[in-house]
Amino acid sequence: VGVRNLSTGKSTVTDAQGMFKIEVNNENDLLRFTFIGFKAQEVKAGTGGSPLSIKLASDDTKLNEVVVIGYGTQNRNEITSAITKIDSADFRQSGSRNALDLLIGKVAGLQITRTGGTNPNSGVGVQLRGVTTLAGAASPLIIIDGIPGGNLDLLQQDDIESFSVLKDGSAAAIYGTRATAGVIIVTTKKGKRGPSRFDYNAFIRTETLVKRPDFMTASQYRERIANGQVQGTDYGSDEDYFQNLINKDNLSHNHNFAVSGGGETSFYRASVNFRDVQGFARENSRKEYGLRLSLTQTGLQNRLTAQFNVAANFNNANLLGGGGWETVLTRNPTESYYNPDGTFKFTRNITNEVARLEQEKSSRQQQTSSVDAKVDFQIIEGLKASVFGAHQRNWNL
Known part of the structure; x- marks a missing residue:
């Protein structure tokens, strides 16, 4: 439960x-x-x-809920395989940095970890069926609106209608060896019959340091040198350079605007998104601009359904910060990062983390676009033919 x-x-x-x-x-x-x-x-x-x-x-009404399972749709009471469906109402409500963040703590056996902690540019580790290869865990296959291999960077929280997680052997039976680690099926929101509807959602988030590793301060270090407990040199400085690596004013915000609607046979939904994610560390951030358009057309007494999706994402990532914590904490706390004349001090064996953040640059600009189309034709009741195609392109600047 x-x-x-x-x-x-x-x-x-x-x-x-x-x-x-x-x-x-x-x-x-x-x-x-x-x-x-x-x-x-x-x-x-x-x-x-x-x-x-x-x-x-x-x-009993819940058992009549329709679940997307890859080879079609079934009522929940007809499903015998290990499938978990998560609707948008059940999502983990937060300023998610990745669409899969919405599933944290929602699916038994699904482990989602961030390889870089609070780094907004870090990847997401996903493990659904345990270690599935000799080299380690493989990630589940992502299916977006019936198209295998979808890019989650093109999806925002407000664009997702539901997730269906396939955990047992039926996933491999449908999608082959690509699905040996399971399948996560993503269904995006579509337009519905009725007048145009406008939706706007936003969130604001900040991160604070609750507890830091307990290392000696400069005064404590000097006291132990004087008592003979530590063999070291007192360089005369007394500054907490750990604080210089923290982005104390980090404030992340996300804005999503969508318009949707439709008539008797045509439906549409378009959304635009802006996201500014500031990391806990200095010089560690990510700005994104995204848009998504979904068009659906039905015909032949609803036996024919054509779907067309276009999505694009533009992001600018600052990759410089996020490291150096151990170097700062284990450095002699009485040694300054500056020379007496105010210039940065450099030594052969230890990186000057403050100087690195001030003098170096490391960034990445990325553009991703995707176009896909799908046509379904119901031949007879219970038998449907589908044709789909997709094209995706990435640019790294």
Whole structure:
């Protein structure tokens, strides 16, 4: 059973005996319990003096929900393989830096890790079916609107309708050896019949240092030299250069604007996005501009469906910062990064991290575009023919 603290946004799942642990701020925090085929229930956390007894009522309507499974769609009550569907209402609400961040803590067995911590330019490690190769873990195959090998950098949180995660052997049966590590199917939002609808979403986020490694200050180092506890040299400086590596004014923000609508047989949705992500470290940031257009046309009494998607992403990444923490922390705390005349001090064996951030540059400009089209024709009830094609191009400047 899934458990979510609606006050903090943190989630967990119960074990086979129904036991769980979750952090709460106070007894009034509202806990939401959910499970497929049952109605969700919300209760207050309480004081912890007595155990919570939660009984979920069955909800047959959930079993009629349609799930995209790669070779078609099925009602949830007809599915026998290991498939998990996550709708947009169940996403991990946050300023996600990658579309897969929305699934953190939502799918059993799905491990999502950031290889660079808070670095906004770091990649995402995804492991769904454990270690699947001798060389290590392989990533699941990404399918976006039926097109294999989709680029998640072209998707924003507000463009995604749902995820379907295929975890067992049925994934390989559909997509071959590319799916040995599982499959994640992404369904994007489409236009719906009705007048034009306008949506705007935004978020703001900042990151702060909660706890830093406990190393000696300059005064503590001098005291141990004087007591004979440390054999070292007192260079006379007393500055905390660790703070010089931190972007104290980091403020990230994201803006997404979308318009959608449609008539009897034609539907459209267009969105534009701007995202400015500032890292916790100095000189470590990423600015992105994205757009996406989706057109759908039906005909022949809804037996024919044509879909056309265009997406583009432009990003400018500052790659210089994000390192040097160990060098600064293990350096003699009484040694300055500056010469007496104010110029930067350089030594043969230790990098001057402050000088590196001031004097060097490391950036990357990247442009990614994608065009795909898909045509479905229903021959008879239960039999459909599909033709699709896609083209993607990347430029690194």
